[in-house]
Amino acid sequence: MPELPEVETIVQHLRTCGIIGKSIEKVSVLSADCIASGSPTRFKKLAAGARIKHISRRGKWISLSLDAGTILVHLRMSGSLRVLGEDEELDPYDRLVLELTGGKRLAFRDIRKFGRAYLVQDPEEVLGNLGPEPMSGELTEKSFHEMLTTRQRQLKPLLMDQTFLAGMGNIYTDEALWEARLHPARRSELISPTESRRLFLSIRKVLEAGIRNQGTSLGDGLANYISAQGEPGRNQIHLKAYGREGLPCPRCKTPIEKIVVNQRGTHFCPTCQQLR
């Protein structure tokens, strides 16, 4: 379930794997539907021979900048990127494999086949509709309040809307709303400046904690995200609301409740986060 902190961790890890500067010698598309921009044949033709210049992130998207074009990967919830040595074998869930000069391979592995890879000339084709980066200067307390009050949505689905804000998923949204003491179903147009400031600061706080802890690894082995190379993240220990239904709220000891908001499991404290 990679959200912004997990994707950031993956990108940081990939940068240490010695694939930057390498060229793509061969492309294997093992599952055609993971290629979202044109045909697998086109993808192979454009990627073959290209050199990986640098690796970055935008929202939940991973960007491999090539000397000609850009590969954009979205892991959705069960995807991962692995760098394999020459002696390491693929597994049945590897969907796309880039063989690099020097023998390493970059494998896009995805159990549920929701993830997608694009190869585009202009990244804006794919990233153009994303909202601001929550950690960047383009988002301010003032602009955030304006963003909230000019929409008429419930807070939770709004925060998870990637065109509103880039990078929040189910876990960090529940955590940010708990931190800000705001009910997930609160209407965005009714948020006061004080409340939006709390939410703004809470979003940054939970995302920064997630990155510092190298992501949240939940233990069902599937949604289980392994921060790139077998190292699980540590953020799950620090979760205050997500996955804690029935357990005491760390602030007031009221049992955390789990409800469904916009078809998403939603965890919150009924005492601290009142709808009013």
Place this chain on the structure above:
DNA sequence: AGTATAACCCGTACGC
């Protein structure tokens, strides 16, 4: 136009 809901996929957990 803006907002709300359904559908996509598939391994796992759970109930009977």
Place this chain on the structure above:
DNA sequence: TGCGTACGGGTTATAC
């Protein structure tokens, strides 16, 4: 024990 079924996760497509 074995089988069937609901669930979750992010996004896109469709409906309102």
